[in-house]
Every structure is written in structure tokens, then in C-alpha cells.
Amino acid sequence: DQQVKQNSPSLSVQEGRISILNCDYTNSMFDYFLWYKKYPAEGPTFLISISSIKDKNEDGRFTVFLNKSAKHLSLHIVPSQPGDSAVYFCAASALAGGTSYGKLTFGQGTILTVHP
Amino acid sequence: NAGVMQNPRHLVRRRGQEARLRCSPMKGHSHVYWYRQLPEEGLKFMVYLQKENIIDESGMPKERFSAEFPKEGPSILRIQQVVRGDSAAYFCASSPLGSLAKNIQYFGAGTRLSVL
Numbered sequence: 011d012q013q014v015k016q017n018s019p020s021l022s023v024q025e026g027r028i029s030i031l032n033c034d035y036t037n038s039m040f041d042y043f044l045w046y047k048k049y050p051a052e053g054p055t056f057l058i059s060i061s062s063i064k065d066k067n068e069d070g071r072f073t074v075f076l077n078k079s080a081k082h083l084s085l086h087i088v089p090s091q092p093g094d095s096a097v098y099f100c101a102a103s104a105l106a107g108g109t110s111y112g113k114l115t116f117g118q119g120t121i122l123t124v125h126p
Numbered sequence: 127n128a129g130v131m132q133n134p135r136h137l138v139r140r141r142g143q144e145a146r147l148r149c150s151p152m153k154g155h156s157h158v159y160w161y162r163q164l165p166e167e168g169l170k171f172m173v174y175l176q177k178e179n180i181i182d183e184s185g186m187p188k189e190r191f192s193a194e195f196p197k198e199g200p201s202i203l204r205i206q207q208v209v210r211g212d213s214a215a216y217f218c219a220s221s222p223l224g225s226l227a228k229n230i231q232y233f234g235a236g237t238r239l240s241v242l
Contacts, residue, residue, distance in 0.1 A: 042229055053217055053233035054169070099168055103229050113182060114231060116168035
């Protein structure tokens, strides 16, 4: 029962170009979405989030887009840099769901490689 | 500027032994979450605790696993009679009181448990 899916295990991009990472979800109760970045042997680091009342949130080189009707979100990184090479996880939570508000449901992750 | 601190970073146990994983949340944070990551998978929610209370343990295996977050001291994830299938990376996250509307969780570096 994979409620959050990242269908691309890996993505390779040239430095300076745009990286687009995709995420789909099935649970219509999810109303808050986050992207985390993870380097090997480290914990996930929070990048950017978006509430279901918005369809876009931007922070520097990172922009997250949310399409509620399609249950799809994407993370755009532009311009991509070699230091962005990491595993990116999409996560979702149901803030209005009563007792489940503390729980994040993660996708499987996408390995991003940015080539110089 | 201490983040979420987990120890030990690496833990090796033989089958049947007990494993104790510790997590000190960020200063000012009173909500703690434990996640487990198996190889090639995303993080899976295990348990959500506040001081002296278990709020949501829906992701915890029914047997051998327990968690606590005492009034004083770190949160402890305890695994009794470990088996090889318990080998994984265990991550702790914390969030500050009152931030549930955004539910940004900050992660520690994890404890990598290896069961021989």
C-alpha cells in the first residue's frame, strides 16, 4: 500500500539545467507535502513544503508545484548544481486527519545526479 | 546550535540481543518521531511521542519493539531479541510545540543497526 510514489528511481542532469522530480499520492486526506534531501550516511534535510491550499511555493532555486486534482507534485531545481546530487524524498501528511497529524508518509526516493 | 542527536551512529548486535537507540530532540522541541529505512526503500513511520506520552504507534511492530520519551532524558527506541530483519537505519525526527500546522520535522543522522 504505497500511498506516496516516486516512480523515477534516478535522474541525471547537466549542471545549470533544470531538475524536475515527480511525486504522486493516492490518499486524498493528505493536505501538506514536503521535500527532503538526503546524503549518504546522513539524515534527511528539509528543503521545501507546500500546503494543499496552494499550488506553488518557491524558495530560491527550489520550487514545488502541487496539482491536487491529479494528486501530483513536483520539485523543480534551477539551475542545478553538482552539490544538489543526493536522494530526494517526497513526504506527505494529513494535518486535518485528527490523530494522524504527526505522521509523515514518504516516497521511495529519487537519486539525482548533477554532472559538471 | 545542536540539531537532533542520535546515538550510537552504528550498532552491531547478535540475534537475540537487545538494541537501544537514543534520540535527543532539538532544543525547544517536544515532539519526537521514529522512522525506519530498509535498504532501497523510503522511510517508514514507526511511532510519534510527546513527553511521557505515545501519541501514535501505528507503525510499530506488535512485538519486541517499544518506545518512550521520558520527562527527563532522550527518547529511547528499544528492540528486544533482535533478528536479522531488524537490520536497518533508524531515524529520529523532532518538531517544536505548536508547529503542527506546518509539521516540519527535523531529522537526526540516524542509527544504523546491523544484526549478525
